Amino acid sequence: MLKNSDVIAQMRQLIQLIAKHNHAYYVMDQPSISDNEYDQLFHQLKALEQQYPELLQPDTPTNKVGGQPLSKFQTVTHVVPMLSLGNVFNQEELFAFARRIEERLPNQQVEYDVELKLDGLAISLWYENGVLIRGVTRGDGETGEDISQNVKTIRNLPKYLSHNPVEIPQLLEVRGEVLMPKLGFERLNAANEAKGEKTFANPRNAAAGSLRQLDPNIAASRPLAFYAYGIAQCEPHHGLASMHESLHWLTQLGFEIAERQFLCSSIQEVQQRYEQIQQERPNLSVEIDGMVIKVDDLKQQQQLGFLSREPRWATAYKFPAEIARTTVENIDWQVGRTGTLTPVARLQPVLVGGVTVSNVTLHNIGEIHRLDVRVGDQVSVYRSGDVIPKVERVWPEFRSADAQIVQLPENCPVCSSPVVMPEGEALARCSGGLYCAAQRIEAIRHFVSRKALDIEGLGDRWVESLLHLDLLKDVADIYHLHEHRDTLLGIEKMGEKSVQNLIDAIENSKKTTLARFIYALGIRGVGETTARMLANTFQTLEALKLADIEALKKTPDVGDITAEWILDFFLAPHNLEVLDRLLAAGIHWDAPTAPTRQPLNGESWVVTGTLSTMGRDDATQRLQALGARVSGSVSSKTKCVVAGEKAGSKLDKAEKLDIPVMNEQEFLEFLAQYEN
Secondary structure: OOOHHHHHHHHHHHHHHHHHHHHHHHHOOOOOOOHHHHHHHHHHHHHHHHHOHHHOOOOOHHHOOOOOOOOOOOEEEOOOOOOOOEEEOOHHHHHHHHHHHHHHOOOOOOOEEEEEEEOOEEEEEEEEOOEEEEEEEOOOOOEEEEOHHHHOOOOOOOOEOOOOOOOOOOEEEEEEEEEOOHHHHHHHHHHHHHOOOOOOOOHHHHHHHHHOOOOHHHHHOOOOEEEEEEEEEEEOOOOOOEHHHHHHHHHHOOOOOOOOEEEEOOHHHHHHHHHHHHHHHHHOOOOEEEEEEEEOEHHHHHHHOEOOOOEOOEEEEEOOOOEEEEEEEEEEEEEOOOOEEEEEEEEEEEEEOOEEEEEEEOOOHHHHHHHOOEOOOEEEEEOOOOOOOEEEEEEHHHOOOOOOEOOOOOEOOOOOOEEEOOOOOOOOEEOOOOOOHHHHHHHHHHHOOOOOOOOOOOOHHHHHHHHHOOOOOOHHHHHHHHHHHHHHHOOOOOOHHHHHHHHHHHHHOOEEOHHHHHHHOOOOOOOHHHHHHHHHHHOOHHHHHHOOHHHHHOOOOOOHHHHHHHHHHHHOHHHHHHHHHHHHOOOEEOOOOOOOOOOOOOOEEEEEOEOOOOOHHHHHHHHHHOOOEEEOOOOOOEEEEEEOEOOOHHHHHHHHOOOOEEOHHHHHHHHHHHHO
16 A cells, blocks of 8 residues: 555646646647657656545646647637546446446437547637637646737638538637648658658647747648537537537538547447547548547537546546557567577557557667666657657656666577677677577578588578487587488488488588688678688698788778687687587588788779679689679779679779779689789
């Protein structure tokens, strides 16, 4: 049982937070949290007040709407207050809303007017004898801001009411929503971006910002639209009996209403329409965040009356939250197939966008530090459509005093190898590439590839079967598979010939080159060219293993970060164990020969297009044999471009940079002078 002082402290904290976000939303039109997050705060406070009514705070926002209007506009008192709406979030709550209606209207047939809940800015329009006199924002519900000059620039809003076929009332106050349709919003942002100007985060912010411009010419340049949703006053009375009829009466006066509206004879039909609109939502012309459900009969509305801040006869049926608040229960580190360490937050399960979310990736240690997220923190989780959930924000206001800052682990949680993250890199990695179980499949796939040890036949299907049989813990185990011939023969669709072909391919792969072997190790940043440069520079594997950072950096094609990756790889004890087992299994290469200066040593070449007498891989290997570095892109440092048929943009760039270009015949003649 909470102490009264603790309950009051929680109430005060929530009241202050809600006041802060009310000001941002209603007054500044710069909401700092989503509607769903605001609803969660509001309902959290309301639940406390219902549980402890004797502790109700005098300034609670559950009894009023919004904040104070800005002083730059003249304030106007609403004759009829602009109240807010209550919310329901699921079918059970919707049916409970209907039961409360039925209890207050016993033995009466109730129909429901169902409208789109537009995500815009609520305003009130005054017409006298059919002429628009004034436009006022909701403000705090009691007083709003006079934005008449800007309202008059909205293109679909009638400045003079149509008098045919209905009679114009002497006084008419219409309530509705100003927003920016999706297409107009996209065009506005595209135009602003082209001019180098600020773009808007969403259509609501764009609409609200437009209405609050002191210069009406700016508002006039924005694609705003007004959609009516109700009548606050009408003199003489319009004589209509229902909400549904009154909205269509407004269309005869020249107003637009939302593109979907339904009259439902039961609350079950309301649920069906809700599900229908949820499916149609992406195709609507405007942004919505739910449906508005109203008792259709206006006399029944009067019978039901109002609560302190909302009508009893209407509610907003919100769509499943795309943002929800929950608690981080733990942060684990997962190791990917390439050794990348990814932090994953384990959450108290929460419904987001119709899906229960219990895990969310935090991407990397930099993102953890940016968010300043800690175990025990409350966080807002965002999910839209099929997008993977992510943490949108952390709530430090609710953080406990003993919350610990999350640190990058020093050792891999899978294999205990050192974790490395070179300076300037965002991703941390396990250094045990050959040994780490999490990297096993990727390490094996790379090791047996054509440009590495080239073990033909050891494809993914074989690898998966061997892993399932626990015959491959690391790449060195490949060279012990011949010891398990009987087990291999028991694998489905692997007959005597297939098994023998695999064993022969493994045996043949033992004779290789130092460059291929270095490449096969899968050291991050070490591709074919870099592996060849390392082999040429150090001549032996032992010399490479013992090289310090400075020696590595002097190797052509090895930069600062790659040098660190190579050093870290050979410092990891588990990697050295696997290397020893590979060499013990019989992998070997010819003894090094004294290095000679090659004719194209250090030059950067590019091969592009289709070569009819050789493949691009063959051309690349022949250039590399002459000492060239073959790049995939053209730059000012490119020595020459070999261009085959359909060479494309690389040829165009070479010509712009005035870089020499050889066609296929010229390239063959060039090679002949060195290869014969």
